[in-house]
Amino acid sequence: QMQAMVENLLALARAEAGQVRIDRGPVDVPELLADCWKAVAERAQARGLDVQWRLDRPCILQTDAEKLRQVIYSLFDNAVTYADAHGRVWIDVASGDGTVTVRVGNTGSRLTAEQVPHVFERFWRGDAARRDVGLRCGLGLALAQKMVALLGGRISAESTDGGEFVVTLNFDGTAGGAR
Numbered sequence: 341q342m343q344a345m346v347e348n349l350l351a352l353a354r355a356e357a358g359q360v361r362i363d364r365g366p367v368d369v370p371e372l373l374a375d376c377w378k379a380v381a382e383r384a385q386a387r388g389l390d391v392q393w394r395l396d397r398p399c400i401l402q403t404d405a406e407k408l409r410q411v412i413y414s415l416f417d418n419a420v421t422y423a424d425a426h427g428r429v430w431i432d433v434a435s436g437d438g439t440v441t442v443r444v445g446n447t448g449s450r451l452t453a454e455q456v457p458h459v460f461e462r463f464w465r466g467d468a469a470r471r472d473v474g475l476r477c478g479l480g481l482a483l484a485q486k487m488v489a490l491l492g493g494r495i496s497a498e499s500t501d502g503g504e505f506v507v508t509l510n511f512d513g514t515a516g517g518a519r
Contacts, residue, residue, distance in 0.1 A: 362490060367405045369433055369440060370395040376412040377431075380420045388426040399435040401511055407487045411495075414480040415444040415507050422505065424448025442509040449505035456499050460485040481507070 373395070384391055401408070419429045423446035432443040451459070462482035481497070484507075488495040493511040500506075 362404045362407065364402050364404055367401050367403050367408060369399040369401050369435075369442065370397055372405060372409060373412060373431060373433065373442070376409055376416055379413060380416045384420045384429060387420065387423065389420065389423055390426075390428045392428065392430040394430070394432045394434075396433055396435045399433055399440060401440050403491050403511065407491055411484045411487050411491075411509070412442070412444075414484045415509075418480060418507075419444050419446040419505075422446060422448060424503070438512060440509075440511045443506055445504055445506035447503055449499045449503050451499040451505060453499065456497050459497050460495070 377391075416431075423429050427447035429446045430444070432441075432445075434441045459481050485495050488509055491511070493509055495507065495509050497505070497507045
């Protein structure tokens, strides 16, 4: 856990100092998502999560595959960690008119609308996350926000009164080179 926190802090520092190199190339977004899911699939299954996929194919984005992989893994890790046991996680990918939108959501959110803007602040954790004191450090979404910005995209989050938390990534043709 400590090593992951240090690596995230170093990645954030490099991103803020402009020391992150972006190597753009064609990325098959559904393929990258499926590959990233492998790292959390066993944990999702153990928690009894219903995982739903809605993917537009083909969906190619001109971006840095490793940076996008880092972002997606963070979103998947959060969704599986914070979903309620036997809850639901969903992954949506839509493309069209030169844009790509990726949405990762989960049930079981206890965040209020007032708390949601803070999820991208480093070290911020909502009360619902405090049960994991020592296991989570509040850097994943802060780093994801920096990486998405470096990739030319936008990231946003929302939490509904029904307990659903959704993070949305948007890339347009001028930033990410969607096709």
